Amino acid sequence: MAEVSDAVLTRVDQDLNESLERLFAFLRIPSISAQPDHAQACRLAAQWLCTELSALGFDATIRETPGHPMVVGHDRPEEAQGLHVLFYGHYDVQPTDPLSLWKSDPFAPSLVTGPDGRQVIVARGASDDKGQLMTFIEACRAWRAVHGTLPVRVSVLIEGEEESGGANLMPFLKANADELEADVALICDTGMPDRRTPAITTSLRGLVGEEVTIECATHDLHSGMFGNAARNPIELLCQALGSVRDSEGRVTLPGFYDGVIVPSDSVRDQWRAIFPDDSLTLGPVGLSRAAGEAGFTAVEQIWARPSYEINGISGGYEGDGFKTVLPAKAMAKVSFRLVPGQDPEAVRAAFRAHVRNAMPDDARVTFSEHGASSGFAVPENGPLLKTALDALGKEWGVPAVSIGCGGSIPVVAEVKEALDMDSLLIGFAQDDDRIHSPNEQYGVESFHKGIRSWVRILSAFSQL
Incomplete structure (x- = not known):
């Protein structure tokens, strides 16, 4: 031929x-x-x-x-x-x-x-x-x-x-x-x-999308009248979401890395030859240093490692100026990018359990799912x-x-x-x-x- x-x-x-x-x-x-x-x-x-x-x-x-x-x-x-x-x-x-x-x-x-x-x-x-x-x-x-x-x-x-x-x-x-x-x-x-x-x-990478809502008081409160005494759902949400990663950039959910395989040395060598420095990956968007897991380059984290990201968060007063409100509700949109070997529904269940376990009395949490793929x-x-x-x-x-x-x-x-x-x-x-x-x-x-x-x-x- x-x-x-x-x-x-x-x-x-x-x-x-x-x-x-x-x-x-x-x-x-x-x-x-x-x-x-x-x-x-x-x-x-x-x-x-x-x-x-x-x-x-x-x-x-x-x-x-x-x-x-x-x-x-x-x-x-x-x-x-x-x-x-x-x-x-x-x-x-x-x-x-x-x-x-x-x-x-x-x-x-x-x-x-x-x-x-x-x-x-x-x-x-x-x-x-x-x-x-x-x-x-x-x-x-x-x-x-x-x-x-x-x-x-x-x-x-x-x-x-x-x-x-x-x-x-x-x-x-x-x-x-x-x-x-x-x-x-x-x-x-x-x-x-x-x-x-x-x-x-x-x-x-596959995807798990989640929307989480935390509600505490029946309505927004004056922070001077109720601050400290009333639960703040934004604070609770930030604590729960922030604890999904540790100081080394790893996701803390139990079983999250089960089945995850690190690419072979030959494949990683090919990638490093194309992207010898993280600035080649991050520089075009105004960044310089990889923020995820230690021990992996930026391109390895994007192409071969699972991720956890907070895509949006809202609650309380978000308009112009300043308002001393203690919100009754806070919401966040969260996504996990998954690599082969991970079970999307197992990741979703682990995330929900993590957030629920972080909730004290007087805090109610609900979830809405936004897709799942391997x-x-x-x-x-x-x-x-x-x-x-x-x-x-x-x-x-x-x-x-x-x-x-x-x-x-x-x-x-x-x-x-x-x-x-x-x-x-x-x-x-x-x-x-x-x-x-x-x-x-x-x-x-x-x-x-x-x-x-x-x-x-x-x-x-x-x-x-």
Whole structure:
């Protein structure tokens, strides 16, 4: 397959301008899934993709859901053998507010050259996720043009509600599990740790969200009349939340670290080579020193360690000026980011028990849950992972690395649960792509080499 791959790569280079034109046409569609007045635009985006996939020889259809439609396409001829991949992306985009901060129309894509000579595509959805998903489609287009067929069996699933909760994805996966069965899912909604190092995201953190409310007196009190004598729920809340971490940054909940595995030395060495100093991770946000667990770098804490964060706290008088009030109620929103091996419900139960045990007489505590998901990890010795890493390294001229992600990508867990399928998360976004923000961008190099990377990966997969 090597000579075919070289020919396909040449075709990618020759057709780059046409590939950009197609991406621009896609970006002009204002497919904002969260806003009802853009529902027709979301359908138009689905139809555009269906037409493109059909032209490439896919058996492509639009599938209705209670929300925005899905696009499903298959190129898996009966006589074909070998690996079968399911590629996932999403055609919907974030709202554009505030429009006043955009330097150009968010749905009039443009090429902009920065001070360093780097060209970027500026438009809403350029990076998240239209530019990313089009790297795969354009790779399939180049394979078709040169070889007439794709090197492996390919199915495509593109949804239209990722940016607005994705409520209909899991029911759709479960209802169509037999049709969507494949050997591995390929998900492009991720990025690179820097401009030159390609990467596969092999771990994601899960999430437990909790809202806690503490109530004491029947109403707000005058602090001069009742101070000291009456319980202060803000004080109780701060004490309870503050004691969840110790002085070394570790979470004190019983069993919290059960099942947590420290990454191998080889993986940690790769990460330290990319981020030799915490300032590279924290400097861009005005910080300099990691605040979490002792013994771990900032990037290790984000990618591979569980976290506890207070996301918001309120109670008492919060307006302008000063008011000597003793509040009757205090509330906080708290989240735990979990790594593989942790049980979300066990963490939730331990947190609730910790807060309840900290409450004295006259204090009542209630909780509201806000989601729970487990962490995700790809086995370090998986054959598909090694093959894909090698292919990426050949394209970028730098050894590809396995990285983590501090956040959650729900589709990974949903694909595992509904289809019993592992995922490879391969994307080419950069930290400065400004996804979800005004002036979103995607590097032309990310787009071009992203297409070439998928060509190499598909070629390598065909030899397994």
